Amino acid sequence: MQTLFIGAGAMGGAILSRSLQAKKLLPENTYVTVKSEEHAYTLLEDFGVNASTQLPDLSTITTIILAVKPQVMKCVLDQLKDVPEGTIIISLAAGITLSTLSAAVPQAIWFRAMPNTPAAVGAGMTALTAYGEQAKPYTKQVVKLFEVVGVVSIVEESHLDCLSALSGAGPGYMFVIMDALADAGVRMGLPRDLAIKAAAQTMYGAGKMAVESGEHPAVLRDQVTSPGGTTIAGIAAMEKGGLRSALHDGVLACLARSNELGK
Template structure:
């Protein structure tokens, strides 16, 4: 019987995989929803903690177990996601250090917090992986990059990557890249939302109904992104293919260039990257 390479591909996710989220904010909710909606993790196998009752109520709607006790999250889970603000990461790590064991993997999505800082607060050889995802995990369209710590075992990175690929794309890379990843794809959805809003404002100014303008702007960015990913062409080439000589698009591109459009985006990525580094040095 013929078998495809896809069917032969090894899965690193156990059937009884348990996942815990310390911090139940937007990112944790997005990741949990994505894992549940793809059927990879059952709601009963997810535990979440938070100090904010509102966040716990939101994530509870997914059918997951909730608690205010971070140590309970660790005790109930094989993979623990640290999804709190960078300024409280150390406090959380101190809280859970005594219940961390060698059979668990800890994933941090806290911006700017280096693996070395995390490892210092936990028992020796703790299996730590740092990840920078983004909020489109909510619609299974996340862009994530992971970097393994010194204590990971064979298969740990593959497990985390496979889980994250259920909610988008996930690439493995060096930790030194993660601050730049934060500046680009971590903060990037906000840049895209601002672009959609501005494009729709332009449409409204020119007479389009607001709902139609937003739908057209959003679909245009979605379609352009799919063209880049699926054709493998350089975005500059695709842009040139739309710009007919003397046409409307090249005229519009001239206005964007005069307004510093590309430079502003580059500056935004740089500023967010530097802020991520600053957060890391402060914590």
């Protein structure tokens, strides 16, 4: 099996490095096409993959991961017009529908995946949709590819863009919240590195508890808010500051932007 990554930036690079590390992909069977010569050279040096700014001979490639920005997708799809029938192509691009992708390269077996950057540390969240009956037999194979970088959920395509705005962009939101918590620590007099470590480990631990227990987050929150206590006082002040509505509005603004870019 020969795999081609087109694009190896924040997202493609995370999946590529983790899959190579886990030995799920072998460097000699892995091709990477990027825009800049320097990046291609670094990929070759760091991972030993076949990296270039030009596409390889597509007749030998069985699976393609499209990890370029939605804005450059049209130009990349034009270059894939002649892939052999049955090539599996997985697009990571937000906002570009499977019917648009399949219309551009109809002989391919199409999937859309919406991962996130914690894929780089094996803690990614990937939502996956197969295009039509012809793709279904290959779903297990594609799920396996993404399980190397974390958890995979098979979803309806109508949910993919919502998940792009929630979990795809989510690490960005989490880093802002983490930074803000650390700032609060510094404001109270904590050294910056200790404040960041405490904020990061707290977010990691809370996420792990929610995932492992399967409890509703409100139940977990209730467990740490004793009546008349300190944590509920903190939460009340955050709610007054619009924490929840800011998160709602942020996720919806992300979805609106993704819809704009997909047009």
